[in-house]
Structure formats: structure tokens, C-alpha cells
Amino acid sequence: MMGAGAEHNPQEVANSPGAPFGLGRFFVIAALLLAVPVRAVGEPVDPVAAEPSFCASAISETTAQLPGSGLVIAIPASDCDETPQPPPRPAGPDVFGSAALAVASTPLDARWRAARDAGPPGDGPWTPMLREAAAQERAAQLRLVNGWVNARLGFAEDIDRDDWASLARSFARGRGDCEDFAIAKLQLLESLGLPSDDMYLVIVRDEPRGADHAVLAVREGAGLVVLDSKADRILRSEEVAGYRPILSYSTEFAWTHGYAQHLSAPGGDRASRPAERSKEGAQ
Helix, strand or coil, X not given: CCCCCXXXXXXXXHHCCCCCCCHHHHHHHHHHHHHCCCCCCCCCCCCCCCCCCCCCCCCCEEEEECCCCCCEEEEECCCCCCCCCCCCXXXXXXXXXXXXXXXXXXXXXXXXXXXXXXXXXXCCCCHHHHHHHHCCCHHHHHHHHHHHHHHHCXXXXXXXXXXXXXXXHHHHHCEECHHHHHHHHHHHHHHCCCCHHHEEEEEEEECCCCEEEEEEEEEEXXXXXXXXXXXXXXXXXXXXXXXXXXXXEECCEEEEEECCCCCCCCCCCCCCCCCCCCCCCCC
């Protein structure tokens, strides 16, 4: 046992059995670590596949240096919570002199989704017509599809409930009502490559007849043209009289329709109405 005034040899203390945690070894390891050059930045590393980002746009970066470390880190200039961004809403269909007003939901959404999500039609009686139409310009494609569906699909009102059917389902049963005609034309035109957000299923009130009706409106240039189950001729929206639009649908979006106060709803005083289909019982 050493006296109070005895001198202590640090090496003996470090290596003594009572020295905690092998103090000598700690000094040696610390010295080795300090002697090793730091190469944290610029070292080659195995690439790690980046997770797909749902950010609407790429995040820009700024850099900052950690004091006393020599490390430079990248700091995002803006935050991204990785929330999937919804697709942009198409321009509203201001059809038949109305103003389209975007709405989040409607009572008919489920029917629209069921028909819209049916998928591509595949092969069917329409296949030869699509081959012919593929070589045509867009205006000719509209005329061909409109006339083909009008001539080959029988018209029948839904009796038990209003059921919006896909193209394949309508042709499987050989008949459909006005919504089914419009949906069939929409799906055929999609197969030809027309953008989905250029086409609108429009539910209207046929005022002269006092009945509900549906048509397909397609954007052509700055305006809209109308494909109607009642007429093989395709008219511009402003040429059609007597239809008051109620609801419209395109992709996953919906609109209702209104009019400026100084304008009246479309009435029957216009001279131009679609030529009536000759098919008996068509509505």
C-alpha cells in the first residue's frame, strides 16, 4: 500500500488489476482512432435503390458544413410528406351554354365508377370497326364510332333500376339506354387513343320531352361536340337546343352546371335539333 505522498506511475495504474474497464486499453484504442484519417465523405458505397417518391416535383437542396467535422450535408429546401398527389382536374365541360361547376361527389358516383373501371373492352364485334377507325383522323373517328354504336346497339330503358353498363356488358345483352350508349362510345374512343379527360358523360334534361337523357361530349379544339344516341350527325354544343345539363363526369371527376343570371337555360326556340334516330322506341 502506498503512502499518501507516493508518486503514481500512470502505466502501472492503467494496468493494475483494479483499474476500471481496462483503462490502458481505452487509451490505446482512442489514440488509434484519432490517428486514422476520416473519409466519411466521398467514400464509394453500395448503391441503395431509392424508394419511389410521390412528391409532386423534385426537391431542391442546399448544403451546410458541420462545424469541426469537415462534413458537408445536403438539406432539403422544402418538405415533402410523400402524400400521393391527385391527378389534375380536367377543364370543366361548359356544354350547351352552361358553366360547369366542380363538385367533390354526386349521388351517381358509384354508377359512373362501376362503368368507368370496367377496363379496356378487348376483342368483340367492334374490333373491325376499330381497325378501320385507327387509320382515320379524330373527326372521322368520332363520326364512325357514333354511327356504329347507334346502329348496332338496341335501345331499352332500365326497368328495375338505372344501371350504367360498360361497352362489353351492353353488347353482351344487345341493348342499353342512353347512358350505356354514351359509355360505349367513350370506351371505344379511349381504345383509339383519345384522352380520357377530353370526354365527358353528360346527364341532361331533355326539356321539350320532359325526360332525362345522356350524351357524350368530346372536346374538339376550343369547344365541345356532342355524340348523341338520337342522332348520327355530330353537332357542336352550341348547335344543340333543348338540353339542360345537370351533371357531367370525366375520369374521376364530376361537375354540376349553372347559368349566368342574365342568361336563360337552353330552350326549344333554337332551330337546330339533332335529327331523330329512326330506331323505334329510342329515347
